[in-house]
Amino acid sequence: MAEDKKPIFRNIDGDDPDLEATDIESACMNCFRSGRTRLLLTKIPFFKEIVLMSFKCEHCGYENSEIQSASEIQKKGVRIELTVQSAEDLNRRVVRSDYTSVSIPEVELEIPSQSQKGDITTIEGIIDRTIRGLTQDQENRKQEHPDAAAEIEAYVEKLTSLKEKQINFTVILEDISGNSFVENPSAPSLDPNCKIHHFERQKEQDQILGIYCPADITSAQESNDNTENSKSQQKHLLKPISEDAWGLDDLHGEVLQFQTLCPQCGSPCETNMKLTNIPHFKEVVIMATVCDVCGSKTNEVKSGGGIEETGIRFEVKVENKEDLTRDVLKSETCSLKIPELECEVGPSALGGRFTTIEGILVAMKDQLQDESFFFRDSADEESKKRMGAVVNKFDKIMALELKATLVLDDPAGNSYVQSLAEGDDIDEKLIIAKYERTFDQNEELGLNDMKTENYQE
Structure with a gap:
């Protein structure tokens, strides 16, 4: 049963009686006799999943501890x-x-x-x-x-x-x-x-890092005998798909499903993916993951098109219930900022998602509250009070007791905020500005082949 399963990666918590550490026998690198190594899979708030390793030899007293990342290698x-x-x-x-x-x-x-x-x-x-x-x-x-x-x-x-x-x-x-x-x-x-x-x-x-592009693998395969290559390719679990195998017309309305790992606990689960079109914007890929082990539900949105010629910046005033219901597409390259709270979230913190203004605020609050160092036992009281005051202000914004401005800045130009104005009318609570990217922003987006004289310093 799903309720009997436990997440692979769990937060270190004194209230968790079943926090599992794996104990294995291993050789001591000091005296070469048998010692014990303990492995613990856990998560670091605001970071990633890790494996903590602790070794102790009862014969010579040698001790050692180290850490290994259990997360995938990042794109950059x-x-x-x-x-x-x-x-x-x-x-x-x-x-x-x-x-x-x-x-x-x-x-x-x-x-x-x-x-x-x-x-x-x-x-x-x-x-x-x-x-x-x-x-x-x-x-x-x-x-x-x-x-x-x-x-x-x-x-x-x-x-x-x-x-x-x-x-x-x-x-x-x-x-x-x-x-x-x-x-x-x-x-x-x-x-x-x-x-x-x-x-x-x-x-x-x-x-x-052990990452090889298809061109490198192809050139290595071509140096071997063609017959041996064909036998090797038949054993591969993942086989390349020809470019014309799936067109955009075939993907529209089709829900694809593939195996993945839960981003919260690392347990095996399934992700559903669909290509759809957002009115007045562009095609996007929506991916939804539900984990039966820890109950985590996530949705991620990626742009179906390329990087736009200019970046885009949105400033949305949140003053009434209608403002909280605006549709928002935040791409994975978009950063968020609330000047009234002196709160800023980097582009990779919340990932890409299609939600509302209220949904963005809830996601920001939950991440600060659930994963912050400042709510742990090791944090000092002053830091806890400061972070608690920020979380309370999020509640006041969503209760419409505090007016605020949400700023979305996407150098890739792949984010979108719904306008509540009808026709050609101007939405006074929404300011949209396009801008030329800086050299550093182009480099972050991998646009190294563009000429530097086209960048705006």
Whole structure:
């Protein structure tokens, strides 16, 4: 029965008596005798699903813990640039994958990707781990290579001064898998000290992650014998579909169904997909997923067309019940902002969806309330009160006790807000503005082949 099933990935909760950790026997890398490894599948709020691993050897006392991402590799890599200005910045939580490189330009520190295992730490923890690595075997080094030992000690002093003397510095994390994260203590407001940039991976970076384009696979297959290729293709579970196999006329009205994983708990479920047309807008692909295990219901909308020539920005005033019922198509590249609450949501936070103004507000409130660090036991009371006040203001907006403005900004131009005006009349509560994309916005959308002189700086 579905009610007897449990989600694969669950939040760490003291009230959950059945939180499952897998205990397996494994070899100790220190003494090579048998130890125990415990695996726990869980979720990080505002981030992704992860696997926590903890090892302990009862023979030599060796212990080790690490983290691995259980989420799929993201479509784009991520580059996070954080300016550290206070002790609060040093205490920011950081999640980094195996493919994350870390650099601090002020002290010429560079930690290459795949040189350390992924982990959950803080900015200060990254510095401390680097210091421990540099000072390892320092006593032997002083005897055998005194000059090198002196240089290392001088460099360690620089690293120590970064956290002890409160010197402003910059930490840059670049992750080609897109699965790294830095906590925003100002949430739901925009983080003033952190810049996040998503970039298209190069071919070599895709291959490091084990991602190969069809052209690479085809060229490799052509180098082998044609007969062996045909036998190999027959064994493939997924086979390519010719371009003319399905036309747009065939897809309209057709509901396609495929197996997928629940975005909330990771359990197997089914997703329904349909191509439809939104009046006065364009064709879109609607995907709906219902999970029988955790009860999660999600809908995602993707544009059926390409990227528009210009970006688009909507400003909607929410003052009465009619304003809450406006239809809204938010694409996966569209960011949201409510100036009255100093609340801003990035494009990937809520994904693409077709809903109403009220539906957008409910989704923003639920994500802040259900997945925020600030409602956990580890959060301080001041942070909890600040976040609680923001959530209460969402309730007041939906109860029409507080007037607000919802701003949708989509550089791809694939979002839409319904106008309540009839005919050619002007909707005074809806402002629509098209704009030329900046160079960075074009790069985020993967439009690297466009000429830079066409960009508006």
